[in-house]
Amino acid sequence: MKPVHGTSDLICISCNNIEKGEISSTTKIKIKPEKGKGVIEDKDIFADYDFLCSKCGHNKAQAIIRAPHVSDEDDPVYFRCGKCGHTKQVAKKVT
Numbered sequence: 001m002k003p004v005h006g007t008s009d010l011i012c013i014s015c016n017n018i019e020k021g022e023i024s025s026t027t028k029i030k031i032k033p034e035k036g037k038g039v040i041e042d043k044d045i046f047a048d049y050d051f052l053c054s055k056c057g058h059n060k061a062q063a064i065i066r067a068p069h070v071s072d073e074d075d076p077v078y079f080r081c082g083k084c085g086h087t088k089q090v091a092k093k094v095t
Contacts, residue, residue, distance in 0.1 A: 047082025058083035 001010040003023055010021045051061035061079040064087075068075055080087045 047080070049079065051079045051081075053081040053084065053086055054088065055086040056081060056084040 001012055001019070001021075003009070004011050004018065008020065008022065009018050010023075011018050046062040047060040049061050049063050050059060052059055053061065058081050060082040062082060064078040064080060066076050066078070076089060078087050078089050
């Protein structure tokens with residue numbers, strides 16, 4: 001039941017039945033925070049390798065290792081900037 005504005009009547013929130021009465025106690029309803037807001041500040045949380053981006057100068061990048069096109073080649077390794085998303089292929093393997 002919730003109070004009807006400006007009167008001493010109470011209204012049921014499910015069936016809209018109106019009754020005369022008084023408020024004996026009040027409870028504040030907590031508003032749930034929106035998911036995804038203010039939790040992560042970084043654009044890419046997987047950017048944990050030290051790598052200087054040639055586009056924006058950010059010093060952290062995510063290492064991406066892909067399968068080779070031919071089985072006797074090395075795995076191609078890419079670094080994606082954690083700030084601007086610029087991707088660069090490197091020739092060496094990440095250890």
